[in-house]
Amino acid sequence: MWKNGLKVAGTIGLSLALIVGCSSNDPNQGADGAEGGLSGTITIDGSSTVYPLTQAVAEEFMKENPGVQVTVSESGTGGGFQKWALGETDINDASRLIKDEEKEEAAKNDIEPVELKVAFDGISVMVHPENDWVDEISVEDLKKIWEPDSKVKKWSDVNPDWPDKEIKLYAPGTSSGTFDYFTEAIVGEEGASRTDFTASEDDNVLVRGISGDKYSLGYFGYSYYVENKDKLKILAIDEGEGAVEPTEETINEGSYSPLSRPVFIYPSNKALEKEEVQAFIEFYLENVKDLAAEVGYVALPDEEYEEGKQAYEDAKN
Template structure:
C-alpha cells in the first residue's frame, strides 16, 4: 500500500507541493485515535530520495492526528535547504549532510539546525533490463563515464568488449543531494560532472528514461530501483574488493561501497518547540520507522533511533 508513494511522486511536477492524505479539524474525520487536541500545519520540502519515506510517514501520522495538516514537497536537497532558510518550511528532507553555507543561512534566519538520520540508502546504478553485457562496473569506470569532459560516448569506450553503441545517460539535477554525494564519491569532487546527460529532480523521470532506452545508464536512490526492478537492472559496483550488488544487507553493512549513505530530516530547535511538530518527529522515529522498508529503504538499528530521539530532546 505504502509503495504508492513512489507512484504519487512520479505525478509531481518539479517543486509542486503535494498534500499527502486528507486533514481535518473534525476529530471524527478518519482519525484512528491518539490525536485528540493536536492541530497545526507542517511544511516539508527537500530531497526526492527522502520524499517517499517522509510522505509515507506523513500519511500515517495524519490518519492518527486528523487535526494536523502535513504537506510534503520535493525540490531537491539544496532547494529544500533554501526554502528552509527562508522559513517557508518547517522541516527539510536531505540525502546528504547540510553544507556549511546552508547551515549559516539557516542560522542567520534564526534557526538552530538539528540533523536527524532516518534511514539508509544505496545510490543504485542501473541499466535497461534488456542490457545483457554489463554485469558490473568499477568505480574507475564510473568515474570515466561521469567525470567532466568525459570522452566516453559509447559502451565500447568503457570496455572494448562491449558494443559500439552510444550511452544515453540519466541522472539527478545539480541541486540534488544524490548528485552531490555521487560526484564526491565517484568523480572525486562534489558537484563535478559531465553535463551532457538528461537531468531531473524527479527520480521517476530517470526511471522512465532508463527503462525506455536499451543503451541507457542512470543512477538514483535504491527505493526507485526496488519499485521498478521489473524494468531495470541494478549494476554491481566494484570499489576494489569485488563487485557488490545493492541489497538491504549490503547497504546496511556498508559493504555496498562507496554508494551506501544515510538520509536525513533536518529539524530546528525552534520547530521542536511546537507540539505538533515534536509529535510528528517522535512518530517518524518510532512507529514511522516501520514504514521505511515498505517504501524501499533500509531501517537503522533500534538503538540509533533512540539516539536520534534523544538528540531531539524527546527522550
C-alpha cells in the same frame, strides 16, 4: 568502517522508544490526547530520495491526526535547504549532511538545524533490463563515464566488447544531495560531473528515461529501484575488491561501497516550537523502522535509534 564520511561522528540517530501521544482508537482524538485533536499544517521539502519515506510517514500520521495537513514536496536536498533556511518549510529531507554555508544562511533568520538520521540508502546504478552486456561496473569505469570533460560517448568507449552505441545518461539534478554524494564518491570531488546528461530532481523521471532506452545508464536512490524492479536492471559495483550488488544487507553493513549512505530529516528549532511538528517528529521516530523496509530503505541498527532519543529531547527543550 564507512568510507567517504559515511560514518559521521556525532550524527544524531532516532529513537523508536519515543512515546507517541497521538496513538488512539478514536480517530478524532489527536496527538495531545484532547478531544478534537491537533490542527495545523506542516510543510516538508527537500530530497527526492527521502521523499517516499517521509511521504509514507506523513500519510500514516494524517490518518491518526486528520486535523493536521502535512505537505511533502521534493525539490532536491539543496533546493529544499534554501527554502528551509528562509523559514518557508518546517522540515527538510536530506540525502546528505547539511553544509556549513546552509547553516550560515539559516542562522541569518535565527534558524538552527536539528539533525536526525532516519535510514540507510544505497545510490544505485541502473541500466535498461534488456542490457545483456554488463552486470557489474567498476568505480574506475563509472568515473571515466561521469567525470567532467569525459571522452566517453559510447558503451564501446568504456569496453571495446560492449556495443558501439551512444550511452544515454540520466542522473539527479545539481541541487540534489544524491548528485553531490555520487560525484564525491565516484569522481572524487563534490559537484564534479559531465553536463551532457538528462537531469531531474524527480527520480520517477529518471526511471522512465532509463527504462525507455536500451542503451541508457543512470543512478538514483535504492528505494526507486525497489519500486520499479520490473523496469530496471541494477548493477553491482566493484571498488577493487570484487563487485557488490546493493541489497538491504550490503547497504546496512557498508559493504556496498562507496555508495551506501545515511539519509536525514532536518526539522528547524523554530518548527519544533509547534505542537503539531513535535507530534509528527515523534510519530516519525516511532514508526520509521517498520516503514523504511516497506518503501525500500534500510533501517538503522536499534542502538542508533536509541542514541537519538535524548538528542531529540534536548533539541525540543
